[in-house]
Amino acid sequence: MNKPNPSIEQELRAQIDPARVPVHIAVTMDGNGRWAEQHGETRIAGHLNGVQPIREVLTAATEAGVKFLTLYAFSTENWNRPKAEVDALMELLVKTLASEVDELDRNGVRLHTIGDTDSLPTGCRTELKKAMDRTKANDRITLTLALSYSARWDILRMVRSIATDIRDGRLDTHAVNEALIAERLSTRGLPDPDLLIRTSGEHRISNFLLWEIAYAELWFTPVLWPDFRKQHLFQAIVDYQQRERRFGLTRDQLPAS
Ligand code: FPP
Numbered sequence: 001m002n003k004p005n006p007s008i009e010q011e012l013r014a015q016i017d018p019a020r021v022p023v024h025i026a027v028t029m030d031g032n033g034r035w036a037e038q039h040g041e042t043r044i045a046g047h048l049n050g051v052q053p054i055r056e057v058l059t060a061a062t063e064a065g066v067k068f069l070t071l072y073a074f075s076t077e078n079w080n081r082p083k084a085e086v087d088a089l090m091e092l093l094v095k096t097l098a099s100e101v102d103e104l105d106r107n108g109v110r111l112h113t114i115g116d117t118d119s120l121p122t123g124c125r126t127e128l129k130k131a132m133d134r135t136k137a138n139d140r141i142t143l144t145l146a147l148s149y150s151a152r153w154d155i156l157r158m159v160r161s162i163a164t165d166i167r168d169g170r171l172d173t174h175a176v177n178e179a180l181i182a183e184r185l186s187t188r189g190l191p192d193p194d195l196l197i198r199t200s201g202e203h204r205i206s207n208f209l210l211w212e213i214a215y216a217e218l219w220f221t222p223v224l225w226p227d228f229r230k231q232h233l234f235q236a237i238v239d240y241q242q243r244e245r246r247f248g249l250t251r252d253q254l255p256a257s
Contacts, residue, residue, distance in 0.1 A: 012234035022194035024068035031200025031224030044088040049226035060230035076150035108140025114186040115149030151210035158184040
C-alpha cells in the first residue's frame with residue numbers, strides 16, 4: 001500500500017504557486033480492479049477502497065484553491081460490467097452520498113453531476129438530488145461527478161439539439177459557434193479543465209470530456225486509484241505549473257509570467 005507521507009505532502013504543497021493553480025482539474029479514477037487483484041480481494045472491495053482517495057483528492061484540491069474538480073465515476077460503457085459490480089457501485093454511490101453530504105456542505109463543496117443521470121436507479125437519483133439541493137449555495141469548490149457519462153453521448157445530444165433547432169427554424173446555422181456548442185453540452189457552466197489526471201498507468205482518454213480537454217495538460221501516474229493520496233494531487237499541480245501552456249501561440253507571444 002502506498003502510505004501517505006506527511007512530510008512529502010507538506011513539501012509538495014509548499015512548492016505550489018497559489019497564483020497559478022489550475023482552476024479545473026478532471027480525474028479518471030482507474031485501477032480499482034487491479035488494486036483488488038493485487039490484494040487478493042474482490043473487485044467490489046477495490047471500489048470500496050476507492051472512496052478514501054475521493055476524500056483526499058477533494059480535500060487537497062480545496063486546500064490548493066482549485067475551484068472545480070470533476071471525477072469520472074461511472075462511464076456509459078460501465079453499464080456493461082457484471083450486474084453485481086454495477087449494483088455494488090450504485091449502492092456505494094448512495095451510501096457515500098448519504099454519509100458524506102454533511103461534510104461536503106460544511107466544507108463549502110457544491111455537488112454537481114454530468115451525464116445521463118436519468119438512467120441511474122431511483123435511489124441514486126433521489127440521493128443525488130438531495131445532496132445537490134443541500135449544497136447548491138456553496139462556492140468554495142464544485143465537485144462534479146460524471147455518472148453514466150461519455151463524451152460521445154454528450155456530443156451526440158448536443159448535435160441533435162442543435163440540428164432540431166435549425167430544422168424547426170429556431171436557430172440559424174451561422175449562429176453555431178464554439179460558445180453555443182459549449183452551452184449545449186452537459187458541462188455547460190464549467191470552465192474547460194486545465195489539468196486531466198489519469199491513474200493506474202493507462203495513457204488513454206476513454207471518452208472523457210473530449211471537447212473540453214482541447215488545451216488541458218495531461219498527467220498520468222502508475223498509482224492505482226485506491227492508493228491515490230493528497231501528495232499525488234499536489235505532485236500533479238507542481239508538475240502542471242512547470243509546463244508552458246501556449247494555446248497555439250509561440251513562446252514569444254506569451255505574456256511574461
Ligand atoms: C475504475 O477502476 C473505477 C470505476 C469504474 C469506478 C470508480 C468508483 C469509485 C472510485 C468508487 C465510488 C464512487 C463514488 C462517486 C462514491 P476499474 O474498475 O476500471 O479498475 P481496473 O481497470 O483495474 O479493472
